[in-house]
Amino acid sequence: MDHPRTSCELTIVMPCLNEAETLATCIRKAQGYLERSGVDGEVLIADNGSTDGSQEIARGLGARVVDVAAKGYGNALMGGIRAARGTYVIMGDADDSYDFSSLEPFVAKLREGYDLVMGNRFKGGIEPGAMPPLHKYLGNPVLSFIGKLFFKAPVTDFHCGLRGFRREAILRIGLHTSGMEFASEIVVKSCLSGLRIAEVPTTLKKDGRSRPPHLRSWRDGWRHLRFLLIYSPRWLFLYPGLAALVLGLAATLALMFGPIAIGGVGFDVATMLYTAGIAVLGYQAVLFSVMVKLFGAREQLLPMSPRYKQLVERFTVERGLVLGMVIFLAGIVLAVLQLVLWGDTGFGKLDAAATIRVAIPAMLGIILGFQTIMFSMFAGVLSIPTSADTDSQFNQAEQPADQGELVA
Template sequence: MSIELTVVMPCLNEAETLAICIKKAQSFFEIHGVEGEIIIADNGSTDGAIQIAEQLNAKVVHVTEKGYGSALKGGIEAAKGTYIIMADADDSYDFAALLPFLTQLRAGYDLVVGNRFKGGIKKGAMPFLHKYLGNPVLSFIGKLFYGIKIGDFHCGLRGFSKEAFLKMNLKTSGMEFASEMIVKSKLKNLKITEVPTVLYPDGRTRKPHLNTWQDGWRHLRFLSLYSPNWLFLYPATFLIIMGLISSTLLIINPIQIDNIILDIHTLLYTSSFVLIGFQFLVFYCLTKIYAVENDLLPKSNRYDTLFKYINLERGLVLGVLILIVGCGLSYHGLYLWKRTDFGNLNPTSTLRIVIPAVFTILLGIQVILFSLFFSILGLKKNS
């Protein structure tokens, strides 16, 4: 008979709990009449875990590349089941209670994620910082950035079809593998759902492999880098709009709020906002191109629009026009200085011309340079 379900457990010195996890999974197969297999993705165990797995007739796959994600990928790639359920081999998840996952997979969902906050977290099963800060914050960011209706982004118990896994084309090798799986499923328009899951204290006496701050940062970094809109585009839009509006008002007249007067010194900062915003916009475009061309993000209509409306000719024309404005303002400032026989000037009135002049010259040059570099990237796309 063909194998319907493969249970994959990453393993690095899990001799204390591996046997009970394997026996629970085997019990699930027997009780529910599931044709299944168990794969232990070993990442270099030296405590006898391999021998335990072999004695219990589990298939051992040796993965030499270190990391949680690497171990799981090695085990999943070797799986023969139509569906795959993965979880840690530390007895923190009940492998005898996999039916809700398998039911949803049979119903047509591509990815089924456990939700520990709905299912219950037993006393001592999750550190305080993970329960009340790390997981809620990272899950909120994931939902905000990607619009994924999953309440527990980092639950280690999850199921998916082998076909869906191949579509995800996962790249990461560390703990952020869990976040990448959910994000890629959303970006690939796969069907995602969640089921309540109970988290138990793990049965190990040693410390877990998870590093709270380092692995938390890796998850946050991944979520940010895979969302160039939130990382670059939205800040760029905010800075450019705020900078242009406030700079225009300050060029016309100083702004007084109660006893506070905003004048040319503030104008220096507001004009800088526009330049910084433009830098964010440049990085958005470059990040988008890199991610799409390296198959980290799917190609979208917005991506094609980048090359349709942003090209060398338009960029050069816009950059030169901005540069001309800057040169014109500089000439006007020089003319005012000449009228005083190149003597002392009133800084308040003069800098209202000089600051926009310097700003437009810098912006014009940046637009020209960006257009040249962007056109080089476009050569690869059109080749």
């Protein structure tokens, strides 16, 4: 049974699921660091349902054990973080691959005022065989590059499992994932929330367990990549959508005035049909980016920058409806005009190419206008105030001034 909560400077949290083979070594290293450094701290084991006696090993060595019933890497760590007594928390796996006896760089950066301190295994040293070549030369570099590109993360080892942070800051940013994505979520939300982030060298040695690790390279890699994409609607929807929309509209408008030949290759109404389709897909992607951002901000999954918030407030539902109706009616007018011109010929046979050259822009206007109208109504639904919004504003007003805000 846990003692009443008393504060300390540092809690070293280790998620645990049947780690009896290496857990004692990790605990002794962490306790050795605390004794040697004089840091006021504790070792906490967040057990996720071990059946190999890991809990008894931890308690026998004087570590505190918190049982976390909800399965998953993220759930285990969040259970440990919530139960931590330390101002600072350092987390790391209990497989003896991370050196808990050398935590001085992490504590030093935390004391300097950084909110998140990431370890960098590539700068600190990776023992031969400690990291599979697939992870070392493809997975980690690619995911770290994407993290820096999407979120401007000042780290080059995005998925190092040994990291430290201010407990209050990490609890404030609202972490939700329950599985392996939790490692990415900490960095992503810290970047989006404007937390101060530093990186220090750390070492990685071969997993001390005889059994296979819980990780699955391709599955977990995809889950991390999927998380990065979902949390960056700009790169997932907006930028590709804008590129397709601009390219599609420009090509469609150019072909309205007749065939175009480039390097001996001719482009006509058949090409125009495809470019119009590209424009529609691009416009859908742009609208999706805005909807994801609005929904994410509403559910407190994504922060909204002041500039983006100002833009959203200017684009009211009514303005969106007016814009959509203008585009829609422009398409209708073009279609009616074509019908009138056809009637002037007695509804006889028409030149197919000339007819399609007008019909495609007409349909493009109708489709884009209708999509704008529907998007505006959906945005209106997301903007309806709820009691949860009122409670959130009240809670923010009651927070101490030094806690800051997640979104501006």
